[in-house]
Amino acid sequence: MSRRPIDVTEAQARQAAFFLVGSIIATVLLYYVIPYGRNIGHPLILLSTLAHEMGHGIAAVLVGRDFVQFEMFWNGSGVATHAGDPDADLALAFVSAGGLVGPAIVAAVGFAVGRTTKGARNALFFFGGGLILADLIVVRNLFGFVFVAVVAAICLLIAAKGKAWASQLTLLFIASQLALSVFSRSDYLFTEEVNGIAGMRSDVAKMADHLFLPYWFWGAVCGLFSVLVLLVGLRAFFGPEKQQ
Helix, strand or coil: CCCCCCCCCHHHHHHHHHHHHHHHHHHHHHHHCCCCHHHCCCCHHHHHHHHHHHHHHHHHHHCEEEEEEECCCCCCCCCEEEECCCCCHHHHHHHCCCCCCHHHHHHHHHHHCCCCCCHHHHHHHHHHHHHHHHHHCCCEEEEEEHHHHHHHHHHHHHHHCCCCCHHHHHHHHHHHHHHHHHCCCCCHHHHHHHHHCCCCCHHHHHHHHHCCCCCHHHHEEEEEEEHHHHHHHHHHEEECCCCC
16 A cells, blocks of 8 residues: 655645645735735745845855855845855856755755654754854845844744744745745846846856856756756655555
């Protein structure tokens, strides 16, 4: 007969799926039904900015460069500064791509580990602790410092003091927001300049500058990669039943 992995009961699986679907529905209601919902949900946009810019910084570290500083602002914009060697085109293109696919990767990991309450709680501890380190090491403006500190505090408080289901709900809510941002902000993947500002190259334009082929090609590549990563995370979340 078939059964689910031993660490996930049928009841827990249904609860996790309920949390995930509920998070997505709540987001849609917030943006399209509730009055002033977009203003209320603005911190969720900031959350995707945080994942985007941290994606740039972590990608820089992965190729051996220095993640110098991180700044983010109330309007949803942010800047991750990196420097050092290597200064090769491939490395710089990888750093540009890191921000574009960062939200999808974090969301997919959140889906995968959020399948169980234990995994969700551990993920919140890891996420909150990582944000505290980032706040101390690379965040360099007041708004960014406060926002990152608040997000870290919420994650750690829920993980340490909240019920097990609260950790799972929080993680899946964060993951769903980042997953939805992949689509809601997908226009940036096909933009040559940042918000139409002349001379300020977008991430995909920078990739094209360092590699070959036009910017929209790399936007399509990053978009497709993000979707595939999300599908992998969702597959891990719903999980095929094991055969016994």
